[in-house]
Structure formats: structure tokens, C-alpha cells
Amino acid sequence: MKKLNIGLFGFGVVGEGIYQVLSEKSQLNTNIKKIVIKHPDKQRNAPTELFSTEAEDILNDPEIDIVVELIDDADAAFEIVKTALNKGKSVVSANKKMIAEHHLELIELQRKNQVSFLYEAAVCGSVPILRNLEEYYDNDLLNYIQGIVNGSTNYILTKMKSENESYEKALKSAKENGFAESNPALDVEGTDAANKLSIIILHAFGRLVSPNDILKKGITALKNEDFIYAAEKGLIIKLIAGCALDESGNLTPIVVPTFIEKSKTLGLVNNEYNGVLIGSALADEQFLYGKGAGRYPTSSAVLSDISALRYDYKYELRKGIKNGFHGEYFVEKKFYVGFKPGQKLNKEIFQNIEESYQSKEYEYVTGTIRLSDLKNSGWLENESVSVISF
Amino acid sequence: MKKLNIGLFGFGVVGEGIYQVLSEKSQLNTNIKKIVIKHPDKQRNAPTELFSTEAEDILNDPEIDIVVELIDDADAAFEIVKTALNKGKSVVSANKKMIAEHHLELIELQRKNQVSFLYEAAVCGSVPILRNLEEYYDNDLLNYIQGIVNGSTNYILTKMKSENESYEKALKSAKENGFAESNPALDVEGTDAANKLSIIILHAFGRLVSPNDILKKGITALKNEDFIYAAEKGLIIKLIAGCALDESGNLTPIVVPTFIEKSKTLGLVNNEYNGVLIGSALADEQFLYGKGAGRYPTSSAVLSDISALRYDYKYELRKGIKNGFHGEYFVEKKFYVGFKPGQKLNKEIFQNIEESYQSKEYEYVTGTIRLSDLKNSGWLENESVSVISF
Numbered sequence: 001m002k003k004l005n006i007g008l009f010g011f012g013v014v015g016e017g018i019y020q021v022l023s024e025k026s027q028l029n030t031n032i033k034k035i036v037i038k039h040p041d042k043q044r045n046a047p048t049e050l051f052s053t054e055a056e057d058i059l060n061d062p063e064i065d066i067v068v069e070l071i072d073d074a075d076a077a078f079e080i081v082k083t084a085l086n087k088g089k090s091v092v093s094a095n096k097k098m099i100a101e102h103h104l105e106l107i108e109l110q111r112k113n114q115v116s117f118l119y120e121a122a123v124c125g126s127v128p129i130l131r132n133l134e135e136y137y138d139n140d141l142l143n144y145i146q147g148i149v150n151g152s153t154n155y156i157l158t159k160m161k162s163e164n165e166s167y168e169k170a171l172k173s174a175k176e177n178g179f180a181e182s183n184p185a186l187d188v189e190g191t192d193a194a195n196k197l198s199i200i201i202l203h204a205f206g207r208l209v210s211p212n213d214i215l216k217k218g219i220t221a222l223k224n225e226d227f228i229y230a231a232e233k234g235l236i237i238k239l240i241a242g243c244a245l246d247e248s249g250n251l252t253p254i255v256v257p258t259f260i261e262k263s264k265t266l267g268l269v270n271n272e273y274n275g276v277l278i279g280s281a282l283a284d285e286q287f288l289y290g291k292g293a294g295r296y297p298t299s300s301a302v303l304s305d306i307s308a309l310r311y312d313y314k315y316e317l318r319k320g321i322k323n324g325f326h327g328e329y330f331v332e333k334k335f336y337v338g339f340k341p342g343q344k345l346n347k348e349i350f351q352n353i354e355e356s357y358q359s360k361e362y363e364y365v366t367g368t369i370r371l372s373d374l375k376n377s378g379w380l381e382n383e384s385v386s387v388i389s390f
Numbered sequence: 391m392k393k394l395n396i397g398l399f400g401f402g403v404v405g406e407g408i409y410q411v412l413s414e415k416s417q418l419n420t421n422i423k424k425i426v427i428k429h430p431d432k433q434r435n436a437p438t439e440l441f442s443t444e445a446e447d448i449l450n451d452p453e454i455d456i457v458v459e460l461i462d463d464a465d466a467a468f469e470i471v472k473t474a475l476n477k478g479k480s481v482v483s484a485n486k487k488m489i490a491e492h493h494l495e496l497i498e499l500q501r502k503n504q505v506s507f508l509y510e511a512a513v514c515g516s517v518p519i520l521r522n523l524e525e526y527y528d529n530d531l532l533n534y535i536q537g538i539v540n541g542s543t544n545y546i547l548t549k550m551k552s553e554n555e556s557y558e559k560a561l562k563s564a565k566e567n568g569f570a571e572s573n574p575a576l577d578v579e580g581t582d583a584a585n586k587l588s589i590i591i592l593h594a595f596g597r598l599v600s601p602n603d604i605l606k607k608g609i610t611a612l613k614n615e616d617f618i619y620a621a622e623k624g625l626i627i628k629l630i631a632g633c634a635l636d637e638s639g640n641l642t643p644i645v646v647p648t649f650i651e652k653s654k655t656l657g658l659v660n661n662e663y664n665g666v667l668i669g670s671a672l673a674d675e676q677f678l679y680g681k682g683a684g685r686y687p688t689s690s691a692v693l694s695d696i697s698a699l700r701y702d703y704k705y706e707l708r709k710g711i712k713n714g715f716h717g718e719y720f721v722e723k724k725f726y727v728g729f730k731p732g733q734k735l736n737k738e739i740f741q742n743i744e745e746s747y748q749s750k751e752y753e754y755v756t757g758t759i760r761l762s763d764l765k766n767s768g769w770l771e772n773e774s775v776s777v778i779s780f
Contacts, residue, residue, distance in 0.1 A: 125673075126673035128522060132521075136518040136521055137694075265658060265679070275677075280690065282686045282690035283516035283680055283681060283690035284686065286678075287678070288676075288677070288678055289676060289677035290675065290677065291673060291674050291675075296671075296673070301673075304526050308525070
């Protein structure tokens with residue numbers, strides 16, 4: 001088995017976790033040769049001589065086989081990963097934003113340079129969703145993927161439901177527990193989930209979907225009244241990322257708060273956990289579940305990728321890389337739309353209205369809406385309008 | 391990509407499923423060249439010229455690359471698989487009994503002949519547990535595996551709980567729905583679960599455990615009173631197969647009815663579904679879930695194995711194949727033991743007794759018991775004694 005020299009970018013929560021584990025596990029036959037960081041003055045739990053602030057100390061070192069990229073900044077990460085691949089180094093990354101935004105280019109670079117680019121940790125932390133989509137579901141016809149893929153928002157929603165906390169308090173608690181970024185906008189606005197969904201879709205269906213084309217609503221517009229409605233109906237609210245593939249080959253990628261029955265599989269996924277349902281023609285519904293955020297779960301996924309590089313594992317993308325989705329939606333779904341009285345919403349986009357409720361404090365309407373109409377309604381971007389899917 | 395010629399043994403529920411799918415899916419680039427069956431007079435949904443009753447028509451055909459073995463008889467299956475491997479053919483099998491009983495020999499034959507022997511369908515139907523243990527959990531330190539691995543018993547227990555059916559009626563319903571074998575003894579007595587657990591343990595921990603050495607109790611001794619006890623405490627009864635690995639390297643493989651809280655992950659697994667929890671040092675607890683029995687779920691797993699043979703996939707068993715378990719148990723656990731009044735049970739094996747209940751109709755005791763004592767108690771083999779783990 002190859003002895004691998006690793007160059008590590010970033011020494012945050014996950015980077016330090018990786019360092020710790022690799023130092024303790026000699027059987028992996030790996031060696032962290034250099035760690036590039038931004039702030040040389042911070043106290044670090046590793047020997048000083050390992051650290052550098054110069055990316056070149058890793059990228060220009062021919063003895064380093066693997067670059068593990070774990071920095072926050074997606075643009076800087078892209079430059080590092082691009083250079084590393086072009087220098088014939090394999091790369092492990094957890095940067096979903098960078099990957100979603102440059103997926104095709106990164107895959108081409110991997111092919112051209114005949115190296116591996118692995119990123120299991122970028123999607124659902126420790127849950128091996130990409131590896132399973134690549135290896136195990138490469139022949140069975142997949143019909144849909146549906147999952148809770150963002151640990152931070154799920155943690156917040158769980159707190160809001162079970163401990164009746166306010167959004168602000170739940171977000172604070174998520175940050176304190178290391179499940180939310182210092183700038184949580186990407187999480188709570190659904191962008192992170194859309195990035196992950198975009199990555200999942202390529203591995204599940206062989207289709208390239210830009211996260212910008214995904215119909216998306218985060219959790220910031222959810223109001224207390226929405227949770228009361230859910231509780232009355234015995235439902236819980238989860239931020240669900242999903243994509244169905246119909247018989248004509250149309251995709252329906254969507255990230256939106258969704259009412260889930262408590263007893264349903266996704267209702268089981270609480271706190272920082274992630275879970276993904278995979279619906280297929282033969283195997284019916286399968287479910288993968290595990291911790292989606294935090295030091296060790298993410299480290300676990302990064303380590304699995306490093307370990308796979310020992311035997312030159314690659315994502316083969318056997319389903320191909322087809323284009324063909326540019327934000328066109330053909331189906332309708334049932335939604336709950338909540339808003340403050342006095343807001344003039346164009347309710348005509350409801351194909352039919354099932355319930356309509358007004359009080360002095362709140363109004364809501366439930367009924368089916370064409371996704372194409374919802375996308376153009378302005379409600380997704382409007383922070384005072386709750387949109388929840390059934 | 392290689393074009394693969396397949397020889398199929400068995401044309402039962404799964405065999406016919408495989409034939410159907412491969413006939414429809416030309417993209418898999420496979421061809422079923424011959425199907426060997428036992429009863430030539432049965433009506434079959436495939437062209438007559440495909441069928442033969444002579445194993446040699448497959449085994450001696452040099453054009454056949456892959457043998458797919460889907461027959462009931464474990465001894466006959468072993469002869470077929472052995473011959474096929476020795477003739478340089480790769481083999482896909484779903485025969486857990488055969489594999490558990492001859493695991494080491496089959497792996498050696500695979501190595502010696504430089505072919506692949508895959509058997510994902512043998513464990514948990516469509517759930518890719520072996521592939522994940524092999525590929526994804528090859529570096530993270532696993533602490534335990536715990537799962538519902540037998541669809542038939544889980545279907546029966548679900549019916550008994552949710553529809554308050556008698557054991558006999560639930561078993562009949564399981565048979566009618568194709569989730570139980572015509573001879574269900576292997577299922578309901580826990581032998582099937584022990585076989586699967588033995589296979590899982592090799593891939594999870596790199597340890598060879600004979601199913602005969604596994605502490606085991608099926609569901610046949612469960613009585614109505616046990617379900618009443620469970621309901622009173624808000625618990626459900628599941629047949630759980632599990633194995634923990636402690637820091638000294640001791641394994642604790644066990645198959646036994648177990649009380650589960652409804653809200654816990656394994657409480658989600660109902661009817662013919664299977665689910666496996668994987669506990670590891672880094673990723674914490676992960677969960678894989680899907681259909682464990684029936685035509686298409688099993689076909690799905692067989693197809694994934696066939697598909698993997700297109701790129702010469704093999705179980706590498708990177709964790710090794712160590713011996714070292716011969717039925718020695720070092721831990722104690724809490725159990726519920728139920729029995730009819732008048733049965734003289736040696737209650738002295740309870741380390742401590744927490745509850746003790748007597749009525750004219752039934753008695754039960756709860757408390758901790760050393761597993762080594764339980765194994766020698768005679769209670770596991772005694773059909774009139776319920777033993778349920780907490």
C-alpha cells in the first residue's frame with residue numbers, strides 16, 4: 001500500500017481533527033507534511049515546523065501526493081484545488097460551495113491530470129451519500145432523492161420545535177455548538193442545501209444543475225404561527241432538499257421548508273443529523289443517516305476519502321454529465337403560504353385553494369401552486385412570506 | 391466496458407426478477423446465457439431454450455464469465471459456487487447460510503482463482519451494508535453494529551404489535567406476501583440473523599465468527615404477555631442482531647429479541663424493512679435502511695453486484711481475517727425473562743433482580759445477566775421461556 005504525503009490547507013475544527021486522527025492512526029500509512037494557514041500567530045495544537053503561510057510550500061512540493069483542502073473561502077479554495085490538480089496531486093475537499101460552483105471544471109481537471117478529486121465530506125458530513133450514489137446505485141434507476149442535508153438549519157428547526165425556542169436563540173445555540181458558520185447566511189437561506197443538492201444531482205442522475213437555478217427558500221421567513229399550524233396538524237417543519245426525475249427526463253430540484261409527518265423517515269432526523277432518502281425502481285426507498293456537521297463526522301468523511309486514495313479511488317461518474325436544466329419546472333405541489341395581514345399577495349397563482357385563514361395577526365393559504373409560478377412570485381425572496389411545502 | 395455473459399442458477403422470485411431487469415436494461419451490457427433449474431416442467435416466463443437442468447451447461451461453458459447463484463439449498467449452492475470459482479468465473483450469491491458456513495473457504499477460493507465473489511444481497515436485501523463496511527468504513531474505528539437484518543421476523547413482529555395479530559396469523563401473512571420462506575424455521579429461530587451477523591462481522595471488524603458460536607434466541611417463544619409488558623412501558627420488540635467490539639478486542643455477537651423505544655432509530659424499521667446502525671469513533675452513529683426482503687429489493691442488490699463486476703470489483707477485506715471468537719462472552723446485560731408459573735427456572739444467574747412479577751397466568755423477571763451464564767442457562771433453547779434484551 002502506498003505511503004501518502006499530505007498537504008493540509010486550513011487548521012480549523014475539521015483540519016485539526018484530521019491532524020489528530022492521522023497522528024494517532026499509523027495504520028493509514030499517511031503523513032501530514034505541511035499545513036498551510038492564514039494566521040501564523042494563532043496557538044495551534046501541532047508542531048510549529050509543520051505550519052506555513054505559503055500555499056507554494058504544499059503546491060510546489062513534489063513529495064506531497066494529496067492536498068486536503070479545508071478552508072472557508074470558496075474562491076481561494078478553488079485556486080488551490082485547481083493548481084493542485086494541475087500539478088498532478090489528488091485532492092480531498094469539503095468545500096461544497098466551491099464544488100457546486102465549479103463542478104464541471106473540477107471534474108475535467110481531474111480527468112485531464114489523471115488524478116482523483118474526492119469530496120464526500122462536502123455533502124452530509126459523515127453520511128456516505130456520494131460514494132453510494134457512485135458505486136452502489138449506478139445501475140438501479142433512481143426516481144428521486146430527498147434529504148435533510150444541512151445540519152445547522154436542522155439543529156435550529158429542532159430546537160425551535162422541541163424546546164420552543166425563538167429563531168434567534170436557536171441560531172445562537174447552533175453557533176455555540178459548532179454547527180453553524182460564523183456567517184450563517186449560506187445555511188439559513190438555503191444556499192448551502194442548494195449547493196449540496198446540486199452536487200448530489202450530478203452523482204445521482206448524471207445531470208449538471210447550477211445551484212442558482214434551484215428553486216429555493218431558507219428558514220429565515222418561518223414564523224411562530226407556522227410552527228403552531230404544524231403542531232396542530234401533527235406535522236414538523238424540516239428544510240428539505242429534493243429532486244425527482246420523471247419519465248421524460250425532467251428534473252425538479254427544490255430546497256424548501258417542508259411539513260413532514262413525525263412518524264415518517266425524515267421525521268427521525270433531528271439536531272445536527274442529516275438523512276437522505278433514495279427512491280429507486282428496484283430497491284424502493286432507501287435511507288442513509290448520520291451526523292452532518294461537527295468536527296469528527298466531517299473528519300470521518302475526509303479520512304474515508306484519504307483512505308480511498310490509497311487505492312486510487314475516483315468518482316467515475318458513470319451516469320455521465322449531461323446538461324439540460326435551466327430552472328424550468330413542470331409540476332405543481334401543495335404549499336402553505338403564511339403572511340402578515342395587509343400584505344397584498346397575488347393569490348391567483350394558487351391552482352386551487354384548500355384552506356384560507358385570517359386573523360388580526362396572521363393569514364395563511366394552503367393549496368397547489370405550479371413551481372414555475374412560485375419561482376416568479378417573489379415570495380421565495382420575501383422575508384415576510386413563509387412558504388412551506390407539503 | 392466488458393460485455394458479461396451470465397449463468398443463472400435458480401429461477402425463483404429473485405432469479406426471475408433479475409432476468410426481467412437484465413432483459414430490459416441493455417445499458418448494463420450483460421446477457422443471461424443459461425438458466426439452470428431443478429424442475430423443468432414448471433411454466434417459466436422466459437424462452438425455453440435458456441433453461442437447462444444440468445449445472446455443467448453453465449459451469450463448463452467457457453463463455454460464461456459470471457455465475458449468479460440464487461438457489462435455496464445451501465449445500466448444493468456451495469458445490470456450484472466452489473466449482474464456478476475454481477473454473478475462473480466470478481460469482482454473485484444471495485445465500486447467507488452457505489456464505490456464513492463456508493466464509494473463509496470461499497474467500498480463499500476467490501483469492502486463489504483471482505476472481506470476485508460478491509454477496510451484497512445475502513445481507514439486508516437492498517441495503518448496501520457490506521459495500522459500505524468494505525469501502526467506506528475501512529479506516530474509521532467501528533465500535534458496534536446493531537441491526538434488524540431479517541425481514542420476515544420483522545414483518546411478523548410488526549403485525550403482532552400494530553395489528554395485534556397472533557404469531558401464527560402474522561407468519562401466515564408473511565408467507566403470503568413473499569417475505570418468509572416456505573420453511574421459516576431459519577428465520578423465526580434467529581439462525582438467518584446469526585448467519586447474516588457472522589457475515590457482517592467479518593466485513594466490519596475483520597473477525598471470523600461462526601454463526602454457531604453466536605448467542606441466539608429467535609421470536610418463537612414470545613408470548614402475548616411480553617407484548618403487553620412492552621406496550622405498558624412504551625417499548626416495542628424487535629429481533630436485533632448486534633456485535634460490539636471493546637477496547638481489548640473482545641466481540642459480543644448476539645441475536646435476541648430486544649425492547650426498543652419507539653422513537654429510537656431502530657424503532658423506525660417496520661414490516662419487511664431492514665436497518666443497520668453503525669457506531670464508530672469518528673462518525674458516531676450512522677444508519678442504513680431499506681427493504682430487506684422481496685423480489686425487487688434482493689434483485690437490486692444482485693444487480694449492483696453484477697454491475698460492480700463490470701469493473702472487477704472485489705471485497706478486499708482490508709481489515710484482515712482474524713480468528714479469535716469461540717463463544718466466549720465477557721459482559722452482562724439487562725434482560726426480561728418471561729415464563730409460565732410452575733416452570734422452575736434457576737433465577738440465580740441474575741446478577742441483580744430489578745422487577746419480579748407473578749400472576750396465575752404468567753411470571754417475569756427483569757435484571758442483569760452475564761451473557762456467558764445466559765448461554766448456559768438452557769433458556770435460549772427453551773420454547774416456553776421468553777428472553778428479551780433491553
